[in-house]
Amino acid sequence: MHTFAELIIVFVILLDLALAVTGSLATCIRIAALQGVVAGLLPLLAGGHIETRTFLFAFAIIFLKGVVFPWLLLRARDRSGAGKEVETLISYPVSILLCIGAFIASSWLGSRLPLPTANVAWIVPASLATIFTGFLLITTRTKAITQVLGYLVIENGIYIFGLALFVEQPMMVELAILLDVFVAVFVMGIAIFHISREFDHIDTAELSELNDWRRPEDVK
Amino acid sequence: MTNALLLLPLGAGLLAFLIRNDGTRRLLLLYTAAGHFLLALLALYEGPSPVCSGSQPAPWFAYDALGLYFLVITSLVFLGAAFFAVKYLASEKRDPGEDSEAGFIFNNAPEAVFTGCLLFFLAAMTAVTASRHLGMLWAAVEATTLLSAPLIYFHRHKRSLEATWKYLLICSVGIALALMGNLFLGAAGLKSGAGLELDTLLLNAPSLAKPLLKAAFLFIFVGYGTKMGLAPFHTWLPDAHSESPAVVSALLSGALLNCAFLGILRAHNICVAAGLADFSAGILVLFGLLSIITAALFMLGQRDYKRMLAYSSIEHMGILALGAGLGGGALFGALLGALSHSLAKAGLFFTSGLVLMAEKTKRIADVKGLWRRAPRTALLWLAGFFLITGTPPSGIFLAKFLVLRRLVELGHYWLAVIYLFALGVLFTGMARVFIPMTFGEREGKEGEKPFTEPADMMLPIAAFFVCVILAGLFLPGWLQRLINAAAGNAGAL
């Protein structure tokens, strides 16, 4: 079981790297979904007696992250005419090197954190690296849809982090969090539709009209 | 009581989506706001619920003095906003508005959606003030973000959309970090089985794992600090405040920022109870001062008066954080400042809505001599300026003074100098905007007919301003006791 959980963690990290290096939007969405599913499976692999509650919750997560979110995002991609490519501000090799660097940093951090249990040693670095990958997607990719994707990846990372810390939250709270994430993705999806309609594209680099120093009409 | 407070706006919000008639829906908004305020007063009369001793499971939603205090502020601001919104929505319906800067006509979001989201937003904020479970608190804060996003995008044009997007993304990601903080907090209490309930956490505070608690506070601070608009996480705030309709700006500034502050105070309280007061207070002081300085820097050279008000909000959030970090009298000042700022800023944002209606532009350079065109709006505008900058007699003056006194008391003379200097810059910067807007020379606009503001819209503004002045002149005993009790819940040193 131990090695198996470790394999899954390695898989999660590899998915992070894949997210950093993939140039196709659809593939990116699917990778993020796959990562969500893998994260959802983790509590079921913890071994021992599995409560119905855990089972149902894992099922809800897998359904949401593996089916609903990719469907929503792919729909948003098609409807908003986002195109097929992920447009990035830095090159892919730099992205992947940043990811590896983040992984090294997070394994150092993970070794310094006084965690309650050190059962699966790699969960914490993996989750931190996933969160970093999410930030990377948000900051270095220009399309609005990749930013939503980055948010989802951060969410995956935080979920895995919660598993690593063995923090038990009541079912209601977990469901409320999940509902919030769902609504967030939903609202962002709607916002993407509107952005594509108003701006004719969803490149967030163009969302720069609001600032403190220069307004287009002042230049005139 | 708590359930009624939560369910009333929730039910009314659902109803708002079903009602077809605009007039009825507006009345629903008004009555719900009034009902909510009455319930809040009733809760205030009942007083805070007794502290859970730990023998029985702690309830997830209950009011302590701090939650009650913020509930009353939220409810009061919302009541004023509802008053204002009734007329505002009617006038928006007649004249959807023209983009003053790009010069094209835009549409508004459907009013049913707007009203429904307003009411849901109130429910979410009520849930924030009532939450005794930090996970629930997180979910509620995130809900406020998601529910207020459609409100910001009421005027459907490019700039409001940009503001909405930034708001959604920055706040969602920021609040995701607060979730991390919650997890750290849970891990810190794992050994003592503290869970994430505020009461059990406070009971077991001394036995929490200190390094994890520190990490938890940092993450929660960054997360809710983003939402609260503390520099350097404030970047969404000026955009969202300047592009949303006046009602929403007032609610964001007057109610929402306070809710985020409440989240930080909860974490600070746990840190204080665990003996990490120096750590969390240091961070609060640092970022509080940083926000004040940032606001002062950006205040100079503002071109948009709603943006300017937004930066003033950042300044006040900085003062709140600073006061909370300094503790003692400053914490009292910070809490009093939260009340006064909410009312004064809400009033100012309402007034800015009137100015926008009168002048159809948000550019400071294009608004001159409001005095001639709309004297009553100009009077409110000027009064708001004096109140918000903390000219006595204003509750804000008292708040700022208490913070300053605490700084000197603790011997932070350099910080006091910086603080005073930044406040001076802010005052000058805002005076440079407000005075010409009110008294400046109107050019080339002869023969225009004077602007008459609806009395209903001015009523909440005037009422709020009077409250702020009263807070500066004389605090009733019950309010003092409430603030003192609230300070006890917010980690008074």
Added chain:
Amino acid sequence: MTKQLAQYLVVLALSPLLLGVVNRVKAFFAGRRGPPLPQLYFDLYKLLHKTPVYSRTTTRVFRAGPVAALACLLTALAIAPFGGRPSFFAFDGDFILLVYLLGMARFATVIAALDTGSSFEGMGASREVQFAVFAEPAFFLALAALAKTTGAMSVSGIFGALTPAVWTTAAPVLALVTAALFLVFLAENSRVPADDPNTHLELTMIHEVMVLDHSGPELAFILYGASLKLWLLGSFIACSVLPRHSGSWLTDAGLFTAAMFAIAVVVGVVESIMARLRMSKVPYMLITALAFSALALIFQVGR
């Protein structure tokens, strides 16, 4: 000692056969009969009897290149693993020497290509070096991760200590290392998807273009060197996926040789079902390999 010498000679004798297997597999997928298995032996024999032709612009560097490269590879093979058996040139830290020997072989080839003064070969040399920037650290880090996992410091020591038990405890690391080694193996031997050994379009070639001017015995050296390199890098993969040691030399050697030919079959299958990557995408493949081995090393260090 005799066994160690014998296994060295077996490698020298069998390695040209690997390419024959690869070509037969490709022919099978294409529905052809393909060249006979020992075709490379015939080619080598033919080339060795030819008189080399030299361009007037070349110097001694050009002639020394293939010889130096072959010498490096022959030395490197003396370190290479053979089914978990000790090799006769093994010492602690020899994997560092191995990496540098491969680097020197590359340097000799590249400098010889540059010596022709042809812009065409210069382009090939530039590409070869550009990809090596990622391939060499990937290979090195993979070896370091293996050394860290097994606690041994020499190549044959590493694979001698690699038992099925190590796979059960350190499966993620070993899987990552094997994947990285396979990617490096494909790229370094100019196989699809990094390079296409059949192509003669100048825009797409990497390795082939560097050796266009060589002829006669020197071309034979180069071809033989390429087959040795294929065996050398392949043996790492074969040894890491085949950790079981029986104890008898014959069984081990037989299993290992069989694994080598299985790898050749896999290469043939990969070449038949995959298209060559766009030139600009090849670094990504190597960066992936680098990422795999870096991850494996971090993992192993942090355990």
